[in-house]
Amino acid sequence: MKAISAYAAKSDDGHMEPHDIKRRAPGAHDVQIDIQFCGVCHSDLHAVKNDWGNSNYPLVPGHEIIGEVSAVGDKVSNFKVGDTVGVGCMVDSCQTCAACEEHLEQHCLNGATMTYNSKLDDGTGDEEEITQGGYSKRIVVSDNFVLKVPENLDKAAAAPLLCAGITTYSPLHQYGVKKGMTVGVIGLGGLGHMGIKFAAAMGAHVVMITTSEEKAADAKKLGAHDVLVTKDKDSMKKWRGKFDFLLNTIPVGHDVNPYLALLKYNSTMCFVGAIEPLKAVNGAYMIGGRKALAGSLIGGIKETQEMLDFCGEHNVVSEIEKIDMQDINQAFERMKNNDVRYRFVIDMQSF
Helix, strand or coil: CEEEEEEEECCCCCCEEEEEEEECCCCCCEEEEEEEEEEECHHHHHHHCCCCCCCCCCECCCCCEEEEEEEECCCCCCCCCCCEEEECCEEECCCCCHHHHCCCHHHCCCCCEECCCCEEECCCCCCEEECCCCCECEEEEEHHHCEECCCCCCHHHHHHHHCHHHHHHHHHHHCCCCCCCEEEEECCCHHHHHHHHHHHHCCCEEEEEECCHHHHHHHHHHCCCEEEECCCHHHHHHCCCCEEEEEECCCCCCCCHHHHCCEEEEEEEEECCCCCCCCCCCHHHHHCCCCEEEECCCCCHHHHHHHHHHHHHHCCCCCEEEEEHHHHHHHHHHHHCCCCCCEEEEEHHHC
């Protein structure tokens, strides 16, 4: 085990400060990565504040990791020293259950091991340790959970693809978004801006759906063809029944009924943001047009690699603001105030 510099929260006040952690030496199937950039996800803020009631301290967040391979185990064949690679939200799963066999490791029936704040056996047989994430100088990960990053992508701007990217790509991909379809992206934030970029790259006619007229210009710069402001009743009526698919990125509980009315018959609205109770859904909106509500959680490793390859082919990356590691507390405050366009990325050279 080797001591590695990191930043951690020590309690649910969420304050981040320097903290050394230990990383294992690479095993036969491990890849050691010197971290160059790490995206700042809103779930990092929830975790350090213990908003979900499951945080273990000290806690080192970060699951949008881009770096360079600095060592590999003797049984690793897919990666070599010097490769640019990524690590997303997971670092392990059982690899044997039905979900894992379908390349859906995020739904591992025995529980996926997340990149941070997951308990795991430390090898002693009677003690546990906690995974620590990418707000650190180095990480060691099983080669099954390491991803190849296309060389043409900007490394810093590629970091949020490992969470925000796959979270929005996966449902668009799974529901067959393509040219000739009209796709609505609800909410323009870290997730929504990636949803626009992906849907546009897939060839769809993309409509940004928002409560704020001020976001129209940004949405069109990102690739949206139209903007629907939900406060405009005439516009909502105009777009009723016009959407083949809706990607809902709103991060809190809300009234979904007005959005269901926008769907064509036999179409789906998929949630990727709200992980809390929604307001009552009127079943008539679903029954009348055989419409569906669905949810999606990140993506499996195979699909995440497909997403990165798609990004390399179409030159899709996130809109970012780079920050120094020492500025993470200010970044969290700005994030709480929605003062970021659209993702913070930590430059690890600032350590």
